[in-house]
Amino acid sequence: MSNSSLVKFTQALNEEWGVVSSALTLKSKLLLEDLTQTCLNDDWYKDLVKSKSPAKEIYRSEKHGFILMGHVEQNGELSPPHDHGNGWVLYSTVIGQVDMGIYQKIIKTDGSLHLVQKDAYPLKAGQCSVYLQGDIHDTHTVEDNTVMLRLTSCDFNKEVEEGRLVRFIKNVEKW
């Protein structure tokens, strides 16, 4: 059994964890980037790939509440634009590619709310992006068997259940 890269990641993150700050988001990003680049021989990673699971909880910090999720996705899979409620999140790609779209809420002159896209970029193997409270993005997986790791600051199922995490469907202006 070898889970050395995961143990290193979780120990370091539990030690560093606290209220969201620039120092914490940077540290978390560096740690997650390191994990995505060193996890290939870990058993939990091999199990995730083998399972082809669309969403698997890899680790949950009982002390701090952050969660590491693993996702195996296929070409063409989409997650519509959404925020992350009161949480914040890091996305990273281990293998494959996920294209990210970035949006902002705009009130038009007639008073209607629109989501206007302001950026798009690929998240390639080894790369990691941070999305803070209020950030809105979508995801589009563009390679089969893409493996993504997602570190959430809290339980996002609860953010959905309690109505804080919003998915946007109407008036979305995509590039």
Ligand SMILES: [Fe+2]
């Ligand atoms: Fe997200």
